[in-house]
Amino acid sequence: MSTNASDGVSFEALFESEFSYVCRTLRRLGVKEADLDDLAQEVFITVHRHLHEYDSSRPLKPWLFSFAFGTAANYRRLARHRAEKHEDSDVHASTAPGPAQQLENAQARDLVLRALSTLDEDRAAVFVMHELDGFAAPDIAESLSIPLNTVYSRLRVARDEFTTAVRRLQKGERS
8 A cells, every 4th residue: 555654644535535626627627538548647646646745734735736737738738639628518417306306407417628729728727726615815826836926917808708708609609
């Protein structure tokens, strides 16, 4: 068993507890559903190599996000993925009682993913970490190795761009 000597957390336990978070993060960063498991495993291979560097006094998820962000950025750079942004929507079964609610939830998820795909990757990372994952700006700055003011600037622009994208996409769906 792999163990991080600084905090006693085994890699296996980390993998088990955070795999779904990493998959959600990758999906939000533009990874297609069919590629999620492979890329999540790639993230955890990198995490395993760097586990000894983790500072257990800091939150774990922003640290994991930085690995997912890098992996998703590399994924998006591949030419074969550029032409196919979010054509496969996430249609996992919901815990909602009826099919109408399930459809509405799937459409909302798809709308969010399509709007996120319009954002610059640096802004998308800050937006996802703050708005969807609830991380504080200082944690985002540390995780992404950027100045705190850059976090606030990217977040402000990303919010505006996201709102514009959602409105444009909703308008296109009604036409």
